[in-house]
Amino acid sequence: MNKENFRYYIKVRTALNIPASVIYDELYSVHGDQAPSYRTVRRWAQWFREGREEIEDEARPGSPITETTSGNIEQVRLLIDDDPHITIEEVQEQAGLSHGTLQRIITDHLNLKKATARYIPKDLTDSQRAERVRICKPNLAKFQEGT
Structure with a gap:
């Protein structure tokens, strides 16, 4: 399961007013170590409660590591x-x-x-x-x- 799928699950469960600790326990019981940490689940649940809609990462400042090309x-x-x-x-x-x-x-x-x-x-x-x-x-x- 990729990050976006985990976040979508967190978003839906948060919309149903399920606490972050329960969401984390559900994810961990199914996916084990592949599940996001409790802190991550809590942070995303908080953002969704505050009205965040998108599940993708926001653009970050700084240049990406794209300079390591075969030509370079x-x-x-x-x-x-x-x-x-x-x-x-x-x-x-x-x-x-x-x-x-x-x-x-x-x-x-x-x-x-x-x-x-x-x-x-x-x-x-x-x-x-x-x-x-x-x-x-x-x-x-x-x-x-x-x-």
Whole structure:
């Protein structure tokens, strides 16, 4: 059951003068953890008693997270591939995206992190791990000989 269905049920039961606690108990007994919280049921019941008619959410201020598009992700990927030492401020300037959106794109979508002033993959591939082990073994042997 989606939010609008729950709200419609709350609206109808409130119109019949049924208390919010009873409405919540009914919803919880049928839907369990999927039911809205008691506080939510109480709040919507109050709004409906005060004359609210619509069951949809009201528009909220602020911009929605629509800047994380495949085009923007690709644009950021190209900027970082072109210059791995680029700063987030420079990417922000060139891409025209907010700092938070860039952070989300870089960490969540491109799976990169900043290390020694350049972006690198968070996870190494198996061949990269093997190469690091190959390089580190002689150094470790030198260290163990010296002790």
